[in-house]
Amino acid sequence: MTREQFIQLVSDEQEALRGFLLALCCGRKDDADDIAQDALVKAYLASAGYQDKGRFRSWLFKIAHNTFLNHKASQRYFSDIEEARLVAGDSNADANYAHQDLYLALSTLPPKERSAIVLFYLDGHSIKEISQITDTSEDAVKKQLSRGRDKLKTRLKL
């Protein structure tokens, strides 16, 4: 893959990738964009081994997900939404206020449950695709989705 081809593909997927990472980082745009940039550089370095099977998005999301797990942003999570709200304070001013509760609720999920939920509900991936992106079995993904959904519904009082 040439650099121009890579840039073109990234331009098409940029919004989806940044949205995915923004949700994983619970609304922290700076963290999300830093992780996105790191992930894209890693993807560029690995692009020689990418075989064009029309699944660039899944391949890119897998790299982005691994980059997120290695970033300090993935190590932050809270026991409940009130604790998250206390810590966030005004620092989440750049997040869309109307959806801040969703981001705060996501920050109470462990990284793997958060990833599964975001990939399933925000990006519309299937269980099989999520298991390939996160490198876990389909059964584990289903459990993560089930647990994550229950926690989110409790914390958001849905």
Added chain:
Amino acid sequence: MMKDKELEQLFLAQRPSFDDKDEFMMRLERKLDAVEYLRQYEEANLRRYKYAMVATFVLGIVVGGVFLAFVLQMPQDVPLIAFNASSGILLFLEQHSRMFATAALSLLLCSGIVSIISNALDIVKMKTFIGASHTN
């Protein structure tokens, strides 16, 4: 697995939009420029190393060839190495020292030629790859 409708609505409503796409891509391009610069620097170093290897092996072949010529032009009834042994493996080595020396030097010369060809092909491949990536 079925989606929870309420959560699905919440996530769809949350879907963000970004008004700084150009800045993001420019920042990425700058990082990729740095990556390309480092990559070319590393490849240049590797090419220099390969050139040095080729030169060393050529020198080795020349020196080996000189020794081989020396061995071949020695009188056949004079052993190359004298152990003054009367029997056993040392006597065998002494009697066939010319043959062993010729075989060893020939093997070294062949290895040197193969290494030269291998390194030369690597250099050509690197130059072709760099040329192709520039034209693309």
